[in-house]
Amino acid sequence: MVQATALPRNDSGIETAIAILKQQFGDRLQTGAAIRQQHGHTTTWIANQPPDAVVFARDTQEVSDIVRTCAAHKVPVIPFGTGTSLEGHVNAPAGGICVDLMQMDKVLAVHAGDLDCVVQPGVTREALNTHLRDQGLFFPIDPGANASLGGMASTRASGTNAVRYGTMKDNVVALEAVLPDGSVIRTAQRAKKSSAGYDLTRLLVGAEGTLGLITELTLRLQGIPEAMSSARCSFPSVDAACQAVMTTIQYGIPVARMELLDALSVQAVNAHAGLGLPETPLLLLEFHGSEAGVAEQSATFGEIAADCGGSGFDWTTNPEDRTRLWKARHEFYWAALHMRPGATGFATDVCVPISRLAEAVARSNEMVAELGLTGMIVGHVGDGNFHTTLLVDMEDADELARAEQFVGRLNDVAISMEGTCTGEHGIGQGKRPYLVRELGPALGAMRAIKAALDPLGIMNPGKIL
Amino acid sequence: MVQATALPRNDSGIETAIAILKQQFGDRLQTGAAIRQQHGHTTTWIANQPPDAVVFARDTQEVSDIVRTCAAHKVPVIPFGTGTSLEGHVNAPAGGICVDLMQMDKVLAVHAGDLDCVVQPGVTREALNTHLRDQGLFFPIDPGANASLGGMASTRASGTNAVRYGTMKDNVVALEAVLPDGSVIRTAQRAKKSSAGYDLTRLLVGAEGTLGLITELTLRLQGIPEAMSSARCSFPSVDAACQAVMTTIQYGIPVARMELLDALSVQAVNAHAGLGLPETPLLLLEFHGSEAGVAEQSATFGEIAADCGGSGFDWTTNPEDRTRLWKARHEFYWAALHMRPGATGFATDVCVPISRLAEAVARSNEMVAELGLTGMIVGHVGDGNFHTTLLVDMEDADELARAEQFVGRLNDVAISMEGTCTGEHGIGQGKRPYLVRELGPALGAMRAIKAALDPLGIMNPGKIL
Secondary structure (H helix, E strand, O other), X not given: XXXXXXXXXXXXXXXXXXXXXXXXXXXHEEOOHHHHHHHOOOOOOEOOOOOOEEEEOOOHHHHHHHHHHHHHOOOOEEEEOOOOOOOOXXXXXXXXXXXXXXXXOOEEEXXXXXXXXXXXXXXXXXXXXXXXHHHOEEOOOOOOOOOEHHHHHHOOOOOOOHHHHOOHHHHEEEEEEEOOOOOEEEOOOOOOOOOOOOOHHHHHOOOOOOOOEEEEEEEEOEEOOOEEEEEEEEOOOHHHHHHHXXXXXXXXXXOOEEEEEOHHHHHHXXXXXXXXXXXXXXXXXXXXXXXXXXXXXXXXXXXXXXXXXXXXXXXXXXXXXXXXXXXXXXXXXXXXXXXOOOOEXXXXXXXXXXXXXXXXXXXXHHHHHHOOOOEEEEEEHHXXXXXXXXXXXXXXXXXXXXXXXXXXXXXXXXXHOOOEOOOOOOOOOOOHHHHHHHHOOHHHHHHHHHHHHOOOOOEOOOOOO | OEOOOOOOOOHHHHHHHHHHHHHHHHHHEEOOHHHHHHHOOOOOOEOOOOOOEEEEOOOHHHHHHHHHHHHHOOOOEEEEOOOOOOOOOOOOEOXXXXXXXXXXXOEXXXXXXXXXXXXXXXXXXXXXXXXXXXXXXXXXXXXXOXXXXXXXXXXXXXXXXXXXXXXXXXXEEEEEEEOOXXXXXXXXOOOOOOOOOOOXXXXXXXXXXXXXXXXXXXXXXXXXXXXXXXXXXXXXXXXXXXXXXXXXXXXXXXXXXXXEEOHHHHHHHHHHHOOOOOOOOXXXXXXXXXXXXXXXXXXXXXXXXXXXXXXXXXXXXXXXXXXXXXXXXXXXXXXXXXXXXXXXXXXXXXXXXXXXXXXXXXXXXXXXXXOOOOEEEEEEHXXXXXXXXXXXXXXXXXXXXXXXXXXXXXXXXXXXXXXXXXXXXXXXXXXXXXXXXXXXXXXXXXXXXXXXXXXXXXXXXXXXX
């Protein structure tokens, strides 16, 4: 593991805050090592920095109480959902109080006629979709992990469906949040659109808990499509697959998912899930629409794929076949780790304009080879977003150094192509240097906003800025 | 006209700034009364508050120079595009320098493969669409007026196509802006999605020039659909039309436009454009898609409309017929003014959850009747957004008072239905009291952000907050 920088601690403040909160929360405040470790956990190569205590909050008022106590004693507050973030977002580099929001897990309202719902932050995307199914509705954002919706908003998550339905920024109508002084705000009403003042909704989406804690979300929903089909197609090269992706997007086919797996990723998935797919670059797609629309989209894509050298094109509306394919995709990360037992996954997350996709993927492959690393590519390529996952032996200092070099070089390549170092994972601790390279002068405005809303700097310190 | 509150002036600072800028800009700085009046013009009932000078900027560096000079002398800076905003956005209640951005009118790049383009803020939406047509692309946001894209971003504009394509918040990828200290930032790269730090793009979209001046926009584009059809259908009552709207949205029909005109609005449009439409409530719709998709959508809507008592349903893909219908809709505001010569239009802009639409429209009609006013309703009802336009004799103090009462009551009705006082026009000067009623505690966070980014308070003072 790589140690993130520790920040100065306010030991006496932390001790006082824990004593006060213990009075209020009793057994719902925990200081045991195991539980603290678990709440500093990140699904990545950044070492654990546990908080000093974990409080399990049950409602907005309790969250406000915690934040007020922490503000009074200048103690860091770190929000926690499912701990599936990838850039050290839940680490506590200055110690402090972790607020576990998973007991705030109620779907408060479903307005089927308005295609929206109101949920607490600890509702996971799978729990919400289970709740909605009977009403013919679904929430489209799917980052793979069964993350909490509060966490997904905080990292501006997206995933496989974003090419059609957008990211969390496009699917959050309004938020309730506890600000760093403990006050509670609502960022918007429930109207589908509004020009009422500054867009605080979008400011909190992607703020990674550094400006406040999300305590309620109003989300846009979609009707479950009449028909869904999944398709897969193998390609002789990653470049050929990327050409098919670019053409599909440029044709305006409203594809719902379009995922790339390179040959090594297909191998991993085959080994993990016994799929028996040809071990060459693969595109997995999904189409949503009417029966006729889905058939039309699948056929058009089939033609594009064939023009790009694709083979083994196959599509199905059979739910079991669809589920099997997408489950394999979702379990890729664990499948990948099995390819090199004991290795740690380094997840990267660049996103480039779609016209640069093939070139960016090629550069990634070249750099993996140049640096003598093991890397696999999967990606939400319909958005120009791909993840090169390195499998790194963390005991090998030289390999680790090369892995870190790769991450930096890949981020720089993406930035030089007018892309971003993070399409959906966020900045957290890991990407702070790259945010500076990517947006330079804009960081001043971000710092000014942070200082204005959180003058004590207690909200999830050491992240983003 | 109703006079907006004047704010304290810094006369010596303004005089000094004008003298300095005159050196740099020569004839491109104007202080004549006519030009100043024109740049304080608002298409509404709020009286003109002209700036002290108008500077015609040609590039970002010049905008930065102007802002630096104004900051050095604590002089207000008011950005100006086409002056088609509706809530006093371009008024200068504390005097100051108006920056006319209409000479920054270049389309800098069209990335057809990436479905995006880069434009200067003075490019209008019609100019952009003319530029794009040959490439089979279009920019979907259409607020009616041929507004500048910088202005449209600043008010978070939307209009007739928003039900399908979203608002400016959904269609701006990145911005270049001059901040209140004169520094220049880019808010994002050109990737389709990003989780890189605070969403400054969305913070500036809808900030009405109070946080900075937009000097460049990267916009999402759409492929021109294979087929477009327009439909119209008359209804026995506004309520019946609203029921059809709600059902259409709830069915998930991807309608591209869905506009309501009440009987009086149809009368106005008939008189203005000689359309000969039945003078009962009318829905105008547009469908985008493949030939088959458009036919399917039109047919499904036809069935819904018939179930709701609609009659005279008719649809066409003939471009001239489509243009004629939509031109009439776009010219509604001028048609309305002709219904009562000499009267001034009071445009309202509430937006409610779609399930409350029929009820909100009914309340509006009741209140117009109760207050003895002349009011007409048109609206982007697919989003729950409608405009009750009052025709008011401004010389009649009693009528004016009743009109102001109506506006307040309608806004309160919308807010009580979890809606907003402004779906797309913005807050400007006119809606500031209602923003407080709508978002209350969130105003503190907005004020903190304003103070952090614009500590001198020089950016478009007297707007939003």
